[in-house]
Amino acid sequence: MPDETTMTMTLPDGTTTGPFTLDDLKAATGKLKGMKADPDFDAAATTAYRVTAAELRQFIERYERLEQDRAGVAEDMKEVMAEAKASGYDTKVLRKLIALRKKDPADVSEEEAILEVYKAALGMD
Amino acid sequence: MPDETTMTMTLPDGTTTGPFTLDDLKAATGKLKGMKADPDFDAAATTAYRVTAAELRQFIERYERLEQDRAGVAEDMKEVMAEAKASGYDTKVLRKLIALRKKDPADVSEEEAILEVYKAALGMD
Amino acid sequence: MPDETTMTMTLPDGTTTGPFTLDDLKAATGKLKGMKADPDFDAAATTAYRVTAAELRQFIERYERLEQDRAGVAEDMKEVMAEAKASGYDTKVLRKLIALRKKDPADVSEEEAILEVYKAALGMD
Amino acid sequence: MPDETTMTMTLPDGTTTGPFTLDDLKAATGKLKGMKADPDFDAAATTAYRVTAAELRQFIERYERLEQDRAGVAEDMKEVMAEAKASGYDTKVLRKLIALRKKDPADVSEEEAILEVYKAALGMD
DNA sequence: GCAAACTGTCCCGGGC
DNA sequence: GCCCGGGACAGTTTGC
Numbered sequence: 042m043p044d045e046t047t048m049t050m051t052l053p054d055g056t057t058t059g060p061f062t063l064d065d066l067k068a069a070t071g072k073l074k075g076m077k078a079d080p081d082f083d084a085a086a087t088t089a090y091r092v093t094a095a096e097l098r099q100f101i102e103r104y105e106r107l108e109q110d111r112a113g114v115a116e117d118m119k120e121v122m123a124e125a126k127a128s129g130y131d132t133k134v135l136r137k138l139i140a141l142r143k144k145d146p147a148d149v150s151e152e153e154a155i156l157e158v159y160k161a162a163l164g165m166d
Numbered sequence: 167m168p169d170e171t172t173m174t175m176t177l178p179d180g181t182t183t184g185p186f187t188l189d190d191l192k193a194a195t196g197k198l199k200g201m202k203a204d205p206d207f208d209a210a211a212t213t214a215y216r217v218t219a220a221e222l223r224q225f226i227e228r229y230e231r232l233e234q235d236r237a238g239v240a241e242d243m244k245e246v247m248a249e250a251k252a253s254g255y256d257t258k259v260l261r262k263l264i265a266l267r268k269k270d271p272a273d274v275s276e277e278e279a280i281l282e283v284y285k286a287a288l289g290m291d
Numbered sequence: 292m293p294d295e296t297t298m299t300m301t302l303p304d305g306t307t308t309g310p311f312t313l314d315d316l317k318a319a320t321g322k323l324k325g326m327k328a329d330p331d332f333d334a335a336a337t338t339a340y341r342v343t344a345a346e347l348r349q350f351i352e353r354y355e356r357l358e359q360d361r362a363g364v365a366e367d368m369k370e371v372m373a374e375a376k377a378s379g380y381d382t383k384v385l386r387k388l389i390a391l392r393k394k395d396p397a398d399v400s401e402e403e404a405i406l407e408v409y410k411a412a413l414g415m416d
Numbered sequence: 417m418p419d420e421t422t423m424t425m426t427l428p429d430g431t432t433t434g435p436f437t438l439d440d441l442k443a444a445t446g447k448l449k450g451m452k453a454d455p456d457f458d459a460a461a462t463t464a465y466r467v468t469a470a471e472l473r474q475f476i477e478r479y480e481r482l483e484q485d486r487a488g489v490a491e492d493m494k495e496v497m498a499e500a501k502a503s504g505y506d507t508k509v510l511r512k513l514i515a516l517r518k519k520d521p522a523d524v525s526e527e528e529a530i531l532e533v534y535k536a537a538l539g540m541d
Numbered sequence: 542g543c544a545a546a547c548t549g550t551c552c553c554g555g556g557c
Numbered sequence: 558g559c560c561c562g563g564g565a566c567a568g569t570t571t572g573c
Contacts, residue, residue, distance in 0.1 A: 101510070110489045118479060118483070118486070121479045124475065128475075131277075138288075139479060139483075160263065163344065163347060218537070226385070228371050229368060260351070264351060267355070288476070383564095385534070388535065402512075490548095542573100545570105546572095547571095552565080
């Protein structure tokens with residue numbers, strides 16, 4: 042007597058199939074297998090992009106390596122923020138401050154000034 | 167003589183297959199077809215989730231309808247901003263102002279105050 | 292004897308100020324007050340953008356109204372997903388399916404086909 | 417005769433002020449200046465978070481340094497993708513492939529299988 | 542100037 | 558109950 046989670050499917054015509062186990066589903070999902078080449082194909086006349094396994098692998102592995110580096114840096118950034126938080130700083134404000142430092146001060150004060158005008162017009166001052 | 171974009175593939179073992187046209191590729195991508203039911207399966211002992219076509223379709227169509235509504239509203243929002251811009255307003259500042267109005271004024275002034283302290287500590291004032 | 296959270300600030304020159312309460316901080320954050328007009332200013336020669344309180348308010352209130360509409364729609368969308376989940380559907384897959392339906396089927400199958408080639412080249416099949 | 421961009425403001429009561437130049441606006445935006453300490457404040461009874469300029473600066477500079485590192489890595493990642501694209505690869509598919517490799521293969525095939533069932537139920541196969 | 546990619550933020554669902 | 562990770566969204570920047 043089976044005792045696992047399964048699915049049944051009612052089709053548009055009202056008939057029901059199943060139940061299927063998850064393994065059934067996985068098995069039924071066909072995969073591209075054994076694509077056969079056509080050696081008689083006249084390659085010379087085509088713009089054939091080479092999909093070279095070695096080359097592809099190179100790109101992907103370089104990229105994945107860089108992703109790891111980036112994750113490591115992101116981890117360090119989280120640690121800095123966690124330390125700051127533990128020291129009593131408000132990390133949300135810290136982030137805002139850091140963002141501010143990246144901007145041109147002139148732009149910042151202009152933006153602030155316009156904002157104040159708008160607030161004044163709305164009676165928010 | 168073919169004159170279309172194709173791909174060739176060099177496998178890990180050094181052999182090359184292809185060229186494949188895009189249609190080849192599409193044909194090779196197998197699809198789940200004719201999953202057969204097992205009528206002897208003892209459904210009573212399982213937690214069978216019903217995947218009813220009609221029910222599934224209901225959920226999806228309701229959701230898609232709502233997505234359309236949302237897109238319509240987003241479109242209107244863009245129009246309001248475009249009008250405001252045409253009237254000489256700085257939309258970036260407008261957005262900031264609207265965001266401000268959504269927040270609790272007490273939180274805003276507290277955050278601003280802390281920011282000023284941090285800026286002072288860094289000599290940014 | 293006070294019993295509230297305060298802040299002290301150590302400045303670059305080594306001196307310490309404070310403690311400040313949050314109310315101190317808020318009070319210290321100056322606001323734009325009483326900007327005085329210059330009635331002799333020759334407005335005719337300038338490209339003066341009118342910041343009319345009524346006009347500004349119109350734009351903002353229209354926008355905020357639309358934001359509310361959008362939030363309502365988003366709420367409905369959440370409800371649909373919650374119902375589907377309660378009926379046994381996998382909401383993550385549902386979202387993927389809905390996204391698929393929005394795309395041109397031809398693009399989807401082309402993309403899938405290329406992906407299969409790449410996977411084959413990497414031995415992931 | 418002035419010839420610069422200015423703003424005028426019409427207040428809720430119908431009166432108009434201005435015109436203001438951008439410099440006017442900037443000057444009017446008050447800044448926190450000379451916050452005075454209260455030396456008589458009984459610090460002992462409070463939970464005083466120290467905002468030490470040196471400490472704050474440490475956190476921020478560490479963080480900004482890490483941001484630079486991260487930007488450098490991101491730059492490298494962009495270069496890898498650009499190279500791959502120049503070699504004829506479809507970068508969109510490459511990204512998908514890389515994402516796939518990060519996931520547990522079992523989860524992927526389960527998800528795919530469920531998706532196929534849903535598509536079958538909707539007649540999308 | 543617009544459209545598309547990327548970053549940062551928010552919010553939700555899941556796990557301890 | 559809170560923290561954490563992932564997904565969705567808004568904002569920013571850059572290429573065409």
